[in-house]
Amino acid sequence: MFSFSSRHSVACCLCLSIVGCLSIVLAAPAASGQQQQSEEMQIIRAAEQMVNAQQADEALAELQKIFDENDEFAPAYFVAGLAYAAKRDAPKAYENMIKATEYNPGWGQAHRLASRYAATMGDLDASWAQAIKAHQSGTDMSDAFEGLSNMGDGPDDLDAAMSAPRVFVGPVDTTAFEASGDTALQSGAGGSRTDREDSASRGTGLGRRVIQEAAPDIYRWVQEAKSQFSDSRAFGLVQRPEQAQYILIFEIDSMTDLSASTSNTPGDNSPAWFDSARRRRTRGYLKLVDAQSGEDAYRRRVDFRDIASYGDLNRDFSVIMSIMEEWAADQRR
Secondary structure: OOOOOOOOOHHHOOOOOHHHHHHHHOOOOOOOOHHHHHHHHHHHHHHHHHHHOOOHHHHHHHHHHHHOOOOOOHHHHHHHHHHHHHOOOHHHHHHHHHHHHHHOOOOHHHHHHHHHHHHHHOOHHHHHHHHHHHHHOOOOOHHHHHHHHHHOOOOOOHHHHHOOOEEEEOOOEOHHHHHHHHHHEOOOOOOOHHHHHHHHHHOOHHHHHHHHHOHHHHHHHHHHHHHHHHHOOOOEEEOOHHHOOEEEEEEEEEEEEOOOOOOOOOOOOOOOOOOOOOOEEEEEEEEEEEOOOOOEEEEEEEEEOOOOOHHHHHHHHHHHHHHHHHHHHHHHO
């Protein structure tokens, strides 16, 4: 076992401030509806109390109620990680903290604890990687970097990673799409002639309706954006705009709704909620807005073939991210 600070004894490595850590859980967003979130958070609070009472096994059994219904709920993985840490099972503690960051990208405290558990396992590469992610998310990691530096050299690109610009993923801007009404709608099977004619008298009604129907797909886009920036070495992802150097904005000005026009491709590995009968080609401008000046620092026309498809969205965003990373590298020169 290792401690981040050379002044600490080895035995102190897994001595967590559990009460402080768990208080952060309550600030994490749920991945489902408000009622479900409330029920899940009640279980989280019960599991908290069990961990605080040194009842780790009971806490894990309580959390299983969530995992049986929703295996993408980040706070449950966070508390499970703490429970396994209390049992001195560092590998499972690390695994659950990684899951917490997967479903809640940019969660600095989860990255911090994942770094600690990786060090406990003797995996310094993983510990460095998670410590850097925690730093990029705005978490103070000075003690961790001191301890890790005493254990071994950091990665070759440490300086660049430490100075990576921090990005907050802002809400998707659909103003232009809604304001332009039918002219922004590239309707296939999803829009009838009656819809188009009626919208002339309703103004932007059709555009708003399409956006409302696309809300789950837009949410999916936001989550993918967070994952992409969290995984990038060129950027850091933060969860509060005041921590950011840039605010990511996606201005949608065109959306194709082609219902029942295709099916999911083999090997797509789309989650269970994917609806293969819906396709949404979405276009607009992806921008990085300077958080201080409000000016566009980066602006590029983008085309997502289908934000309703996990596979297509991931592939398109990966290409876009590689271009943005080249831009970020140019900015450092």
